[in-house]
Every structure is written in structure tokens, then in C-alpha cells.
Amino acid sequence: MSINWLGTPTILESHVLDRRGCPLHYWTGGPAGQPVVVFMHGATMDHRMFNAQIPVAAETYRVLVWDARGQGRSQPIGEAFTLQGCAEDLMSVLDREAVESAVLVGQSLGGYIAQYAYLAQPERVRAMVVIGSTCIALPYTRAEIWTLKATMPMFNLWPYGHLRGTIAKNTALRPDVQAYAQAAVDQIDRRAFLTIWKAVSMAVDEQGIPGHHIATPFLLTHGDQDKTGSIRKQAPTWAAYEPDCRYHVIPDAGHNANQDNPAAFNALLMSFLSEVERA
Numbered sequence: 001m002s003i004n005w006l007g008t009p010t011i012l013e014s015h016v017l018d019r020r021g022c023p024l025h026y027w028t029g030g031p032a033g034q035p036v037v038v039f040m041h042g043a044t045m046d047h048r049m050f051n052a053q054i055p056v057a058a059e060t061y062r063v064l065v066w067d068a069r070g071q072g073r074s075q076p077i078g079e080a081f082t083l084q085g086c087a088e089d090l091m092s093v094l095d096r097e098a099v100e101s102a103v104l105v106g107q108s109l110g111g112y113i114a115q116y117a118y119l120a121q122p123e124r125v126r127a128m129v130v131i132g133s134t135c136i137a138l139p140y141t142r143a144e145i146w147t148l149k150a151t152m153p154m155f156n157l158w159p160y161g162h163l164r165g166t167i168a169k170n171t172a173l174r175p176d177v178q179a180y181a182q183a184a185v186d187q188i189d190r191r192a193f194l195t196i197w198k199a200v201s202m203a204v205d206e207q208g209i210p211g212h213h214i215a216t217p218f219l220l221t222h223g224d225q226d227k228t229g230s231i232r233k234q235a236p237t238w239a240a241y242e243p244d245c246r247y248h249v250i251p252d253a254g255h256n257a258n259q260d261n262p263a264a265f266n267a268l269l270m271s272f273l274s275e276v277e278r279a
Helices: 083-096 109-120 142-157 160-170 175-185 190-201 231-241 262-278
Strands: 013-019 022-029 036-040 062-066 102-107 125-131 218-223 245-250
Touching (some): 013 083, 022 083, 036 083, 036 109, 062 083, 102 109, 102 262, 109 190, 142 190, 160 175, 218 231, 245 262
Parallel strands (some): 036 062, 125 218, 218 245
Antiparallel strands (some): 022 062
């Protein structure tokens, strides 16, 4: 499947919401009045990582895709960057668009933002789709937390040009997706990158959130070759932990699984969305 990852789909209309020192850029498309599906990218990526999903979903649903604070066109980063703050950004965008509830689709960082949005306002999350992320409610071992936090001093010392190239290469299997990832991360300076990554490193802890579950329809996915953190290791445990979870591994895919194998991911996504609407 040949996809243009470097442009914005022409079916989308652009918007900007100035909030807490950051111009939040987002795009909408698809039929008005239909259920809303929100797409949220991973750390250092931008809205274009969903270029293979937007045209398909927009045939049936109202779609919204953004550049999260400090990434893509949503720069400068503005006030303190936290995952809870990003969830508040999302709710402000939904408020502006008069969206009462939506299906949240999040990849990696976007998956964390979706979870924090659900934690804050569960009534506004009709369903959730996660690609290559981990659970904020489950506890993590001391070793896992140490490993995650140890990346901060390492990234501080790593020559930034080489670090960006390494991120781009490791985020996907397909050369065209790696080229997109390089273009996306090249938009972000070192200071903003470290700010964003610090928030990601604080997404989980040794305690978790006891008793918290995603009590809404939930599709959990990751690439079969995703080597990021403990994503593949934890996914079966997370799937069993949630009361209404469907768990699928995307074949021939790395961390950006929706880009590496859009045909497989899109089939799962559209089937899930149809199931949610029938419920």
C-alpha cells in the first residue's frame, strides 16, 4: 500500500486552538453529525502518522486528528508538558468542536493521553483503541521504572542528530515510514524532545492506579516486531486485566504498527468501530 506520509489529507479542514502558550493544531473531516473518532500520534510524531486511517474512517465517521503540544505544528510547547495536561488539551479541543463523547485512538504517547483522558472524564470516551502503549493502571517493577528513567540522562548526552535518526529507524520497519518518522522528529528541538520524553517516562510507576479499569469497549494492539520497552511483554496481561478488551497483534509491523501494516490495522479498526456502534 503506497501512502503519502508527508502531506495532510485534502479532505481535512485545519483549525488552531491557542491554549496555555501553545497553538494546538488539529484537523477535522468526514460527515458532520456522525460519531467522532479522534486519532492521537506517538511521541515526536504528528498527525500525518494516521494518513492511512483518516480517508478510510472519514467515509463513515467524523474524524479529528491533532498535533499534540510541542510536536508537529503545535509549537512552541508552551506551559509545563504533562500527560494530564495533554488530556486537558484534548478535552478543550472536543469542547470547542462541541463533541460530547468520542472514540479515542492513540499510538504510544497518544495511548497514554487517551488513558489519562478516560481517567479524568470517562463519560466522554465512547471507546478506546491503543497501538503500542502500556497500561497506566498496572504496577511496574522497580527495575522497569529504573530502566525507563535511565533514558533521560542517556538522551541528554546523546548527540541529537544521531538520536533523531535512531528514533526514526527503530520506530518502524518500512523505509517510507522511517523517512516520515525522521521528518516528524526533525521538527522538534532537543529541549522540547527532552521535555516530552520526561513526561512519557513518568506515565507509569510502581503503584499503578489500583482498581482502575477501562470499562468501555477497548481494542488493544501492537506490532509483532515492536521492540519498544515492555509493550509486547505486558500486552497479554493488560488485555486480561480490562473487562471489555479485544487484543490483536499486527503482523509485519513495528512500533508504528498502523503505518507499517495499514491494511491489517484498518480492518481491525473498522470492525471494532462497527461493533461499538451496534452496541
